[in-house]
Amino acid sequence: MLDVTKLLEEIKASPYQEMxxxxxxxxxxxxGGLAVGDKVVGPSGEFREKPGTTVATLTRExxxxxxxxTQKGTVMEIxxxxxxTFVETGTPLVRIRHxxxxxxxxxxxxxKALHLFRAPERAKYYFTPEVDTKIRAGGLESVHVxxxxxxxxxxxxxxxxxxxxxxxxxVIYAVYFSPSQNVDAGAPLIGVCPPDQVALIxxxxxxxxxxxxxxx
Amino acid sequence: MDTEKRLNELNERLRYVRDIFGARENENITxxxxxxxxxxxxERTLSEPERIRALAALEDLFAFLxxxxxxELTPMDKVRIVRHPQRICLKDILENVYDNYTEIGxxxxxxxxxxxxxxxxxxxxxxxxxxYNQPVMVIGQEKGHGQEFRNGGSVKPWGNAKALHYMKxxxxxxxxxxxxxxxxxxxxxxxxxxxxxxxARNLYEMAALKVPVVSVFSEGGSGGAEAxxxxxxxxxxxxxxxxxxxxxxxxxxxxxxxxxxxxxxELIETCARRLCITADDNLxxxxxxxxxxxxxxxxxxxxYGFFKQLRQEIIRATDEVVLSVKGIKLFRAMALxxxxxxxxxxxxxxxxxxxxxxxxxxxxxxxxxxxxFMRLSRHAFLDKRPAVKKACSACHDLGxxxxxxxxxxxxxxxxxxIAHAMAEMGAEVDVVKERVSRPxxxxxxxxxxxxxxxxxxxxxxxxxxxxxxxxxxxEGDTAWRYVSPRAAEDRAVTCPNSEESGxxxxxxxxxxxxxxxxxxxxGHHFPMExxxxxxxxxxERSVFEFNAEVESGNPLDYSxxxxxxEKAKQKLGRKSACMTFEAxxxxxxxxxxxLMAPFRGGxxxxxxxxxxxxxxxxxxxxxxxxxxxxxxxxGIRIQEGVNGVIQMxxxxxxxxxxxxxxxxxxxxxxxxxxxxxxxxxxxCSPYQFAVRSANIGFAGPGVIKExxxxxxxxxxxxxxxxxxxxxxxxxxxxxxIRNNLYQSLLTMGGRNLYYR
Numbered sequence: 026m027l028d029v030t031k032l033l034e035e036i037k038a039s040p041y042q043e044m045x046x047x048x049x050x051x052x053x054x055x056x057g058g059l060a061v062g063d064k065v066v067g068p069s070g071e072f073r074e075k076p077g078t079t080v081a082t083l084t085r086e087x088x089x090x091x092x093x094x095t096q097k098g099t100v101m102e103i104x105x106x107x108x109x110t111f112v113e114t115g116t117p118l119v120r121i122r123h124x125x126x127x128x129x130x131x132x133x134x135x136x137k138a139l140h141l142f143r144a145p146e147r148a149k150y151y152f153t154p155e156v157d158t159k160i161r162a163g164g165l166e167s168v169h170v171x172x173x174x175x176x177x178x179x180x181x182x183x184x185x186x187x188x189x190x191x192x193x194x195x196v197i198y199a200v201y202f203s204p205s206q207n208v209d210a211g212a213p214l215i216g217v218c219p220p221d222q223v224a225l226i227x228x229x230x231x232x233x234x235x236x237x238x239x240x241x
Numbered sequence: 242m243d244t245e246k247r248l249n250e251l252n253e254r255l256r257y258v259r260d261i262f263g264a265r266e267n268e269n270i271t272x273x274x275x276x277x278x279x280x281x282x283x284e285r286t287l288s289e290p291e292r293i294r295a296l297a298a299l300e301d302l303f304a305f306l307x308x309x310x311x312x313e314l315t316p317m318d319k320v321r322i323v324r325h326p327q328r329i330c331l332k333d334i335l336e337n338v339y340d341n342y343t344e345i346g347x348x349x350x351x352x353x354x355x356x357x358x359x360x361x362x363x364x365x366x367x368x369x370x371x372x373y374n375q376p377v378m379v380i381g382q383e384k385g386h387g388q389e390f391r392n393g394g395s396v397k398p399w400g401n402a403k404a405l406h407y408m409k410x411x412x413x414x415x416x417x418x419x420x421x422x423x424x425x426x427x428x429x430x431x432x433x434x435x436x437x438x439x440x441a442r443n444l445y446e447m448a449a450l451k452v453p454v455v456s457v458f459s460e461g462g463s464g465g466a467e468a469x470x471x472x473x474x475x476x477x478x479x480x481x482x483x484x485x486x487x488x489x490x491x492x493x494x495x496x497x498x499x500x501x502x503x504x505x506x507e508l509i510e511t512c513a514r515r516l517c518i519t520a521d522d523n524l525x526x527x528x529x530x531x532x533x534x535x536x537x538x539x540x541x542x543x544x545y546g547f548f549k550q551l552r553q554e555i556i557r558a559t560d561e562v563v564l565s566v567k568g569i570k571l572f573r574a575m576a577l578x579x580x581x582x583x584x585x586x587x588x589x590x591x592x593x594x595x596x597x598x599x600x601x602x603x604x605x606x607x608x609x610x611x612x613x614f615m616r617l618s619r620h621a622f623l624d625k626r627p628a629v630k631k632a633c634s635a636c637h638d639l640g641x642x643x644x645x646x647x648x649x650x651x652x653x654x655x656x657x658x659i660a661h662a663m664a665e666m667g668a669e670v671d672v673v674k675e676r677v678s679r680p681x682x683x684x685x686x687x688x689x690x691x692x693x694x695x696x697x698x699x700x701x702x703x704x705x706x707x708x709x710x711x712x713x714x715x716e717g718d719t720a721w722r723y724v725s726p727r728a729a730e731d732r733a734v735t736c737p738n739s740e741e742s743g744x745x746x747x748x749x750x751x752x753x754x755x756x757x758x759x760x761x762x763x764g765h766h767f768p769m770e771x772x773x774x775x776x777x778x779x780x781e782r783s784v785f786e787f788n789a790e791v792e793s794g795n796p797l798d799y800s801x802x803x804x805x806x807e808k809a810k811q812k813l814g815r816k817s818a819c820m821t822f823e824a825x826x827x828x829x830x831x832x833x834x835x836l837m838a839p840f841r842g843g844x845x846x847x848x849x850x851x852x853x854x855x856x857x858x859x860x861x862x863x864x865x866x867x868x869x870x871x872x873x874x875x876g877i878r879i880q881e882g883v884n885g886v887i888q889m890x891x892x893x894x895x896x897x898x899x900x901x902x903x904x905x906x907x908x909x910x911x912x913x914x915x916x917x918x919x920x921x922x923x924x925c926s927p928y929q930f931a932v933r934s935a936n937i938g939f940a941g942p943g944v945i946k947e948x949x950x951x952x953x954x955x956x957x958x959x960x961x962x963x964x965x966x967x968x969x970x971x972x973x974x975x976x977x978i979r980n981n982l983y984q985s986l987l988t989m990g991g992r993n994l995y996y997r
Contacts, residue, residue, distance in 0.1 A: 050746070
């Protein structure tokens with residue numbers, strides 16, 4: 026059984042993710058003015074069109090290539106002994122500590138707690154009429170899914186096919202698609218959990234929303 | 242009650258004056274404020290007759306000082322006047338100038354675009370006992386006294402499409418069109434039909450609209466104004482402005498500020514002055530035909546006298562256009578001219594002119610419109626050739642016109658007829674010959690005879706073909722005739738798509754030499770120099786430049802621009818951003834107009850427009866295909882003001898004339914092509930292609946964000962987005978341009994091209 030308190034404490038004990046930025050190619054590395062403790066940001070903007078902070082520059086064949094931060098965080102370590110040297114692909118350059126956001130914590134917990142049933146191909150999906158009626162009447166938790174159950178209809182421009190559930194038995198906790206939108210192959214459609222864990226998961230989500238403080 | 246109302250009006254007038262003069266301190270305004278304040282303070286102590294007397298004196302003072310302030314108006318004040326919510330707008334004009342009207346194509350916010358207002362209206366004229374209702378189509382931008390859903394008169398592409406639709410309706414109904422330009426500029430979104438594309442379509446259609454068009458400019462903001470402003474007579478309100486760019490936009494470019502920052506107010510004032518945007522400037526330059534004088538400090542909603550005057554002017558302008566092309570007009574045209582000469586107050590309604598045109602008059606109207614626009618902006622470029630050379634060139638042109646007439650119109654028509662008849666006869670003879678010889682052939686074949694297939698043909702038809710270099714340098718990937726100087730650098734280059742596509746670094750000599758600037762992993766096209774195309778697309782030694790002497794100038798004496806222009810000329814060794822030449826593509830002769838990005842961003846001014854028009858003319862006379870190769874263009878050259886904007890209708894008209902004469906007009910975009918040229922003479926081509934490196938659009942991302950508040954995705958202007966939106970017809974790989982161009986020349990085009 027999922028121990029929510031323990032899980033949350035675990036995450037609270039180390040509320041960050043540490044990542045190493047490695048050299049994507051060979052080249053002579055320079056770190057510019059970067060210092061330990063500096064704040065860096067990842068790609069931003071509505072379309073992630075603004076590049077992240079430059080943490081190092083790799084020069085090869087007179088071609089300087091900026092190496093940028095992929096996440097928001099703080100610089101923990103700079104492998105400054107490499108400054109001015111020629112490094113191989115995959116050499117760690119900078120270590121960044123990224124504090125987890127509410128959404129990241131929530132999705133990490135849900136990933137552990139839920140079984141995700143994924144779309145087999147790109148199409149529009151909707152629930153079978155029986156399941157749909159049940160959801161409308163009694164909410165998501167009223168639907169008990171079991172292996173082989175006809176739960177969804179996959180629609181590709183007037184061609185429709187039933188989709189059978191595969192995975193552990195349980196109730197639907199979350200729905201990740203909307204009926205009019207195309208879902209890519211491999212994207213999650215529904216999240217399923219054992220019936221007795223629904224309240225627990227809800228509890229943990231509420232606690233994350235209320236207790237988690239975001240770091241700048 | 243009455244005094245209270247009058248007092249309110251005075252307060253309103255003072256507020257208006259303050260709005261117009263902005264933050265500027267002015268003793269007259271201070272005096273007005275003091276006097277009004279004094280009156281308000283002692284109003285209650287005054288008896289009724291004293292109050293009326295004092296109020297009348299105050300009104301006189303207002304009228305006097307408003308006239309005085311009128312003389313102090315700067316161009317930027319005029320910009321503030323036209324943008325003021327109290328400024329007259331199209332609905333006021335419809336109410337007060339026309340006798341009756343019905344709004345069509347939407348009402349208020351329930352319209353496909355509330356910024357574009359269209360109405361069928363009529364003007365009633367009485368002649369004795371007879372009453373004539375003269376119908377017109379009224380089209381214009383509606384600012385709606387600050388109604389926010391009108392977008393300040395900034396029309397979306399579908400609004401311009403609606404305007405075009407009703408222009409065509411007017412053409413079918415044979416009624417004149419009155420357009421009223423009240424726009425700060427077009428709404429720069431690329432959604433179908435696309436801001437640039439729709440303006441180009443409007444211009445193209447208006448160039449040959451067979452009904453009289455009279456336009457009145459109040460706020461003429463660049464492309465948005467041109468979308469409905471191509472007219473036989475262009476009138477301008479005395480307090481209006483007509484400009485290539487808003488003074489704020491020009492100031493932002495001048496000061497090089499970043500998005501979201503504001504340019505200093507003094508610089509905006511300076512730019513407004515330098516751009517020569519006022520009615521007087523435009524009349525002096527010839528871009529408007531007449532100015533309609535407004536009351537002091539601009540016409541407002543309740544200036545009924547002004548509406549009367551506007552009515553007279555608009556009737557007179559329409560009469561003049563119609564009479565200039567009508568068959569029976571002698572005395573009426575004379576009367577109108579005499580009145581104009583004597584400067585007599587106009588009473589346009591005294592003369593009755595029917596406003597419908599017959600077929601011959603319609604044709605005359607078009608040729609007059611064409612001639613009118615071709616005369617414009619001739620003063621705005623430099624041509625330093627000696628008079629003898631100019632005369633020689635004119636003779637050469639005339640010679641080509643005559644040759645063209647005899648060779649293509651006269652001889653070819655008959656020649657073609659004979660050739661067709663001969664072909665038909667030949668086919669008949671073939672059938673008879675075949676029937677007659679059939680029995681003999683059978684006997685001959687049975688005896689073992691028959692023509693043997695040559696050995697070479699058998700080989701060619703039965704064996705697999707192999708690619709062979711045919712000696713054409715541009716055919717092979719490794720033998721470009723021009724190699725970019727960047728290929729001389731010994732360095733590696735990272736493809737911008739390397740993160741997503743995993744492209745490895747490319748060595749510059751490979752990339753800019755053999756690969757023609759194309760990433761060999763993902764196909765990304767790095768921009769190349771215009772010379773690359775010049776030498777690698779056209780046949781060797783086939784390029785022959787003409788009109789190279791036409792030189793960009795500084796017609797507005799825009800301060801500091803002379804030096805910049807000189808620098809560009811020296812850097813490139815060219816006199817303008819447009820190079821026009823004749824060349825061959827695999828033996829097919831073409832006339833090419835090329836806009837070069839390194840010369841002031843490839844911006845189009847009077848010289849570039851003139852060269853483009855001359856090239857289109859040359860292609861028409863010689864019956865060659867006409868190719869516009871846009872290496873890059875940033876838009877209209879703002880330092881030339883309206884001299885640049887006017888190239889939009891001028892060049893579009895020249896292109897239309899060429900296409901209607903049966904030519905093939907192809908446009909190929911490369912690197913970045915934006916704004917005015919795309920929204921006119923480039924965008925109107927039925928065949929537009931782009932090299933994969935192209936970005937095409939109306940306004941750049943910064944301007945879109947600034948004016949609409951919309952964030953646009955980074956690939957918004959890329960060639961593939963333009964293709965998806967239906968703007969262009971295809972995307973070409975740079976290495977295949979030559980073949981694709983040749984293919985296009987063979988498969989598309991007008992009826993009169995010599996090689997077809």
